Structure formats: C-alpha cells, structure tokens
Amino acid sequence: MSGIPQMDRDDLAEDSDAADLVDQALASHEADSEALAADAAEGMIETVRQLQAVVEGDLDVEQVETASDEVAETVLPEFEPVDRDADDELQPTRPALANLNEQQLEALREFRDEGVEHRPALLRWLLRLQFRTLGRLPDYWYHHVATDPTALACVLTGENRGAYGEKDGTDVTPQEAWAARRRLVAKYLRPACRDAFRTLRPKATEYLDDDKNPDKMAALAMRPALDEHYQRTERALAQFHGGFENEDDLDEWLHHLDLATFGAIKAVESEFDYVLLTDESAPDLYLSDAQRYVEARERIMARFLLPATNVAVRELAERAGESDDETSDHSGGVDV
16 A cells, blocks of 8 residues: 555564563563562461461460561661761762852851851951852841841850940840850841852752862852952952041042942942932041941941942852862952
C-alpha cells in the first residue's frame, strides 16, 4: 500500500529483541512481587503463631516485643552520634554560601554575647552587618537601633555608655541586655541573614574540581566587589564622623558620597546636601570636634547615611560577580 513504509527484516529483528527485553523485565518484576508477597505472608503467619503462643501461655508478651524491637532496629536504625567539636569534613561545592553563612554566624555571635562598646563602634558594626546581610535588613532599622535609648541600653556594653545604661529609670543588668540582644537576633538579624542566603543561593557557583580550596576564597560571599565597596563606604563614614577641616572638604565629600551610596542617598533624603548646609547648627555641625556635634553627626549617620548604604549594598549584591582568587588585584579579603 502506498504511503505506508514497509518494515524490513532488521526492523522486525529489533522489534523482536525489544519485545524479549520487555518480557524479561515483566517476568523479573513478577518474580520480585511474588517474593515480596511470600515474605509478607510468612511474616503474617509468624505473627499469628506468636499470638497463639501468648494466648496458650507458651510465650511471654515481652518476648514478642523484643522480637519486634529487633526488627525495628534493622529497619529503622538510629542516627549516628555527632561530634560537635569535630571539623566538618564535607567540602562545600558552593563555597560562596558557606563563606557567607560562617561570616554571618560570627557577626550574630559577637553581637549577642559581647554587644558593642560605644555608639561609634556600633555604627561601624552596623555597616559591617549590612554587607553580611547583603542589605536585607529594613533600612529604617539602623536609625532605630542606633538612636533609641532602650535599644542602646541593651546593645552598648562599654563602661562609658552613660545614660544608655538605664531603661525607664532602671539599670539594665548584663543578663537582661544579653537576653534583649538575643531577641533582636531572632526577630531581625537571623531572618535578614536567611534572606541574604536565599538571595545568594541561585547565584552561587558550584565547584566540582578538587583543586579548588575554599580557604583561599577570601572575599565576602566570594564577591570582590563587596569587599571593595565596603572599604569605600567605611572610609566615607569615618570621614564624616571625624568632621572636616573646612567647607571645601565637605563639598568634595558630598560629591564622592555617590560612590559610597550609588546615589541612594537621594532615595533617603533627596535634599540631603541642602539640609546639611542649612542646619541651624551649621557650620559647627560638620566642622567642630566638640562632643555635642560629634553625637549630632552620629545621629545623621544613623538617620540618613546607613539607610542609604544599605540600599547600595542590596543593589550591589544583586549583580556582583563571583571570584575564588585570593590574590586578585581587586579583592583583598577584607574582614567585612
């Protein structure tokens, strides 16, 4: 018949071989099923025999339970005990995730157990936290924790923390402060770390080459751009905190601020430059070393600069590339 291809002998032979394979597979499956059914039947028969023996008094119930326990142990073995002090022998195939996870743990443990000595150190620690959470904390949170008296009373642990050591007129004990910091970790910091981990996960490169040494992958989350940006941002904040020699220095700093925030200061305060220059305490606000003006600059850092740098870190983390080269010119393995 036209239009219908004719099968030659080779095709027929191939079909015959395929049919034989199918028949063999079916026969094997049937044999396995029969064996399973036979085992199940034998198990049921043995169970009935044991029950009859119990009823007739020839077998103790505890003997039946012991036999059942022995079977259960073979079917459901217990977990092997884990030595928590032993080094993890598993080498991560995605070392960027392990890198980030360990640095996050270090930051959370430091915050919970030690707190921060004074507010300047807190501002710097908050900047480091932005990079370890890849900017996933709410922008407003930095202003709150760096200026709210109750939060400061629990976060600051130095001898010179002053009035921040009291909350509602009552001294905050070290144990109360530790418990409060632990709650902050649970409510804000660890969820942000987890969000950062999930953000990085689909972008983390998988390494199957045994020659790759995760210990040499020094940059935060193996993103050299994050290390570079951290150095630039930390320098900008330190310059503002220390004040300026003259107004020309301030103007240049304001221009370079876009590098440290990727221009995100506009999203926080669109007229930041003008607000700063026209403040009632200007120019002492940014030129004087007096303590009252230093503290005023710290409040500005918490209200405007840290939220802006947080936005910048969040945007950078979305597109920063991965590198495992510790000696690369663009990554110094900064302790972020």
